[in-house]
């Protein structure tokens with residue numbers, strides 16, 4: 254497919270608006286890329302009674318918003334949404350489409366890319382435009398410590414998914430102006446072959462690791478489940494949250510909801526203390542936004558130690574215990 | 587009779603594999619393989635459905651020749667036959683081309699299927715894209731991250747958790763699901779069982795020519811996405827290194843950075859002097 258313009262489209266994924274601001278974050282990044290492509294920043298919104306999201310997207314940088322508002326679209330529906338996006342893209346032929354890597358986005362993007370016979374890169378940690386005007390899709394790769402830059406040179410649009418927390422939203426500007434382009438629902442959308450019977454919101458978890466200013470991360474180097482309890486003790490003492498690496502989840506020392514990394518949570522604490530973690534890219538891609546990192550590892554050459562503001566060469570357990578003692582002492586004063 | 591297909595992938599046991607700097611792809615031939623964990627859950631789900639509804643299971647895998655082992659492991663678990671798609675020209679396929687090749691093979695070897703089951707993602711790349719793209723390529727509905735399924739006549743009832751919602755869905759058949767590794771814990775197979783499966787070879791091996799793909803198709807060349815550069819991440823932090831006796835290090839840590847630590851905790855820590 255040849256493009257008609259250099260526009261950057263962002264899929265408006267509003268279902269968990271208050272928990273997940275990935276659409277706003279993508280609009281912000283699109284705003285940084287648009288001057289390099291020379292196109293407009295567009296949001297695409299499907300649903301019913303969605304005016305408030307349309308205004309939010311304009312206030313966060315969308316210059317145009319394509320809207321299909323119809324009772325039939327009240328619930329997120331994978332087949333209708335795929336068909337709508339396919340038609341819209343074939344009609345308007347943008348250069349780039351960005352989709353948040355929510356559960357829905359991860360199901361949606363591959364289908365849209367396949368329908369349009371184009372490429373897709375999952376879970377990008379950065380996006381940029383190269384000198385030929387192509388989007389560089391940077392994504393962790395090869396199961397280890399490597400990062401790959403990926404292009405979709407010949408097919409359009411260039412599509413990427415991005416996890417929440419990768420980019421920063423711009424602040425809300427109520428005076429921003431944007432063009433709203435409303436479209437009717439096509440009358441020949443195929444019958445839904447997947448039907449939602451029931452949907453209920455799962456109970457909210459407590460304070461989230463994404464929002465805390467202190468995160469204590471523990472890795473395989475803590476040694477055992479018993480010893481790992483010190484990580485929880487320190488986090489509790491500092492009124493922070495616990496983050497872990499994948500081997501820790503696999504060993505059952507902590508639950509999957511504490512996983513920090515590409516496959517888990519993205520964090521941006523004021524302080525991160527990391528114990529016994531080697532620093533694989535799948536983990537460190539999620540801690541970029543930590544203001545200050547203290548890493549403890551017996552191996553001074555571990556990648557995590559190089560990424561730290563302060564690298565403490567020591568046994569992870571002994572150091573954790575000593576820090577607990579020190580803080581207890583200082584709080585009592 | 588219920589006609590089930592399971593797509594499985596052999597993945598490296600270790601996550602850190604050498605890669606070929608010329609092509610930018612993994613040198614998988616160097617790794618010992620195992621069946622991707624969530625693919626095993628998909629197979630377990632298929633076996634339970636098959637037991638309830640008198641079904642048969644065909645397992646497909648695309649990969650290097652040694653991926654045949656994965657098919658025998660699947661048969662030891664309870665699959666009836668296997669199809670291995672292997673060809674140098676398939677190497678370096680992105681998810682677009684992988685799903686295209688799998689779809690061709692399914693249409694050729696097992697066109698009358700009722701349900702395709704895939705793992706929700708692989709442990710070595712985690713894109714989670716092949717399942718949904720395969721559904722598109724086959725022109726059938728697909729649902730990802732399914733935790734439980736229940737079959738009655740010609741609709742499938744599905745339960746899943748997605749973006750903080752619990753959803754119950756109904757899907758027409760034929761269709762495709764990707765299975766999350768929670769509910770369908772795979773049955774154990776003994777080494778002896780795998781050995782036995784090898785004694786009754788029931789695996790078809792197909793290359794690109796057998797699939798009537800475009801004769802010029804070379805996965806690396808025709809994949810829409812191209813890897814242009816691979817590198818390891820760098821950093822530009824001051825990187826102060828503290829070493830020595832633990833107690834001394836921790837004292838130094840709080841002397842120099844107590845403000846920062848306390849600031850993040852919302853408490854004043856630095857007022858204390860060490861004797």
Ligand SMILES: Cc1cc2nc3c(=O)[nH]c(=O)nc-3n(C[C@H](O)[C@H](O)[C@H](O)COP(=O)(O)OP(=O)(O)OC[C@H]3O[C@@H](n4cnc5c(N)ncnc54)[C@H](O)[C@@H]3O)c2cc1C
Nearest residue numbers: 396472473474498499514515516529530531533535551569
């Ligand atoms: C597709 C994919 C996605 C992934 N997603 C994630 C993800 O989201 N999050 C994640 O965390 N991982 C993820 N991983 C796994 C990741 O690649 C690493 O394997 C993992 O992060 C390593 O965890 P670790 O640092 O705890 O363990 P290791 O790599 O084993 O490191 C342990 C460290 O502890 C140190 N150590 C050992 N003993 C001591 C001691 N007594 N005192 C002090 N230090 C000690 C060692 O020197 C070493 O540096 C993913 C992998 C893949 C392939």
